[in-house]
Amino acid sequence: MTSSRRNFFWSSLTGLGASVGASLVGRAALAQDPQPQTSAPTQQGYTPVRTLNGVTLPYEMKDGVKEFHLTAEEFEHEFAPGSVAKCWGYNGRTPGPTIEAVEGDRLRILVTNNLKEHTSIHWHGILLPSGMDGVGGLSQPHIQPGETFAYEFTLRQHGTHMYHPHADEMVQMAVGMMGMFIIHPKNGEPKSIDRDYVILMHNWALHPGTYRPDPAVMQDFDLWTFNSKVFPAIEHMVARTNERIRIRVGNLSMWNHPFHLHGHQFHVTGGDGGRWPEAQWRSEVTEIIGVGQTRDIEFVGIPGDWAVHCHMSHHTMNAMGHEIPNTLGVNQAEAMQKVSALLPGYMAMGENGMAEHQDHSGHMKGPKNTLPMMMGKGPFGNLEMGGMFTVIKIRDDQPTGDYSDPGWYKNPQGTVAYKVSGPKRPSKAAPVDHSKMDHSQMDHSQMDHSQH
Ligand SMILES: [Cu+2]
Numbered sequence: 001m002t003s004s005r006r007n008f009f010w011s012s013l014t015g016l017g018a019s020v021g022a023s024l025v026g027r028a029a030l031a032q033d034p035q036p037q038t039s040a041p042t043q044q045g046y047t048p049v050r051t052l053n054g055v056t057l058p059y060e061m062k063d064g065v066k067e068f069h070l071t072a073e074e075f076e077h078e079f080a081p082g083s084v085a086k087c088w089g090y091n092g093r094t095p096g097p098t099i100e101a102v103e104g105d106r107l108r109i110l111v112t113n114n115l116k117e118h119t120s121i122h123w124h125g126i127l128l129p130s131g132m133d134g135v136g137g138l139s140q141p142h143i144q145p146g147e148t149f150a151y152e153f154t155l156r157q158h159g160t161h162m163y164h165p166h167a168d169e170m171v172q173m174a175v176g177m178m179g180m181f182i183i184h185p186k187n188g189e190p191k192s193i194d195r196d197y198v199i200l201m202h203n204w205a206l207h208p209g210t211y212r213p214d215p216a217v218m219q220d221f222d223l224w225t226f227n228s229k230v231f232p233a234i235e236h237m238v239a240r241t242n243e244r245i246r247i248r249v250g251n252l253s254m255w256n257h258p259f260h261l262h263g264h265q266f267h268v269t270g271g272d273g274g275r276w277p278e279a280q281w282r283s284e285v286t287e288i289i290g291v292g293q294t295r296d297i298e299f300v301g302i303p304g305d306w307a308v309h310c311h312m313s314h315h316t317m318n319a320m321g322h323e324i325p326n327t328l329g330v331n332q333a334e335a336m337q338k339v340s341a342l343l344p345g346y347m348a349m350g351e352n353g354m355a356e357h358q359d360h361s362g363h364m365k366g367p368k369n370t371l372p373m374m375m376g377k378g379p380f381g382n383l384e385m386g387g388m389f390t391v392i393k394i395r396d397d398q399p400t401g402d403y404s405d406p407g408w409y410k411n412p413q414g415t416v417a418y419k420v421s422g423p424k425r426p427s428k429a430a431p432v433d434h435s436k437m438d439h440s441q442m443d444h445s446q447m448d449h450s451q452h
Pocket of ligand 1 (some may be wrong): 255257
């Protein structure tokens with residue numbers, strides 16, 4: 001595959017290839033395609049955040065108050081091409097648009113309820129009057145279907161925060177109602193930030209073949225998402241070498257997630273409680289982000305294509321049967337004969353590992369509306385990932401404020417892991433039956449194993 005085709009493949013999957021995206025996902029999901037976001041530092045004195053696959057909520061200035069409007073509603077959401085569900089969220093998307101403001105701002109947030117049941121919004125981590133805290137029944141009457149409520153408060157802090165319903169939470173959050181709430185410091189950043197990314201982690205019980213997330217599930221989730229997308233539909237991040245990059249991560253899922261960045265040591269510099277004093281920053285490569293927490297990580301970009309993912313390995317997979325027997329190390333030849341007699345076309349898998357699943361996903365039909373367990377291509381082959389995984393692409397020549405895809409990293413000569421022994425090509429997942437072959441007579445250098 002040529003470099004440009006690969007890039008096209010990647011961008012079409014991330015929704016940037018608009019025409020392909022349109023034909024694959026239809027109009028409902030199109031409404032959720034990333035929209036242009038301001039990218040360079042602006043008059044406000046801060047670098048606007050960039051929500052992967054998302055948007056920032058616009059506001060209107062009214063008598064010195066920044067007025068925002070969120071509408072709670074149901075819509076069709078696409079996790080990646082091939083997986084669509086009825087979800088609930090705000091302004092037609094999950095997560096809802098990111099609210100972005102500055103310490104000291106007076107805000108009015110109008111919330112319209114277009115659901116069929118009541119709701120409310122809790123401003124998670126925000127210092128405000130008790131009656132603005134959004135707990136239905138405790139701090140306010142619920143917002144009934146068709147009603148609009150106004151929340152009004154002055155921001156007395158800065159940091160990475162979230163919003164979500166505090167009414168029928170188990171259901172409303174399980175189907176996608178949540179968003180991020182970013183407050184920039186009034187006096188600017190001690191170390192200015194060049195790229196400021198926002199990721200909200202969630203999990204979904206979208207069982208294979210179904211179209212609505214199941215709110216009753218507590219543990220066995222099917223999809224693990226950054227901003228309600230799974231790899232490879234999660235946008236990649238981009239930066240220039242030596243830029244200061246911040247990733248703000250929130251977690252409103254039902255699991256803690258060890259958030260891991262390759263190729264760098266980052267500092268954990270803050271979270272729900274605002275920016276930490278520099279003496280409290282910790283150097284890490286993985287930071288556990290607990291349920292209901294946010295964390296900010298910061299680092300100076302080193303050139304390359306670096307994986308960014310949750311380190312729970314099942315969280316970088318898509319839907320899989322939780323009840324399947326373990327086939328690892330099991331020779332299934334005999335079982336396969338017996339099963340094939342009953343089920344023509346049956347294929348045993350997983351004896352040597354599960355990587356082969358990705359190669360079979362193209363021609364083996366799974367249940368409808370169900371993603372393969374692992375997806376995504378890189379410059380060297382299958383990535384065998386899904387769920388909470390993306391890539392940050394850092395380049396020497398990426399222009400300031402430019403978020404476009406620079407393509408795959410061109411590794412300097414002599415800096416890629418290389419083979420020192422073994423067959424000409426690494427054996428691909430679907431194995432050739434070598435037991436009947438006389439290898440001593442065979443010239444492997446002429447064989448193209450990639451066709452198997
Ligand atoms: Cu995880």
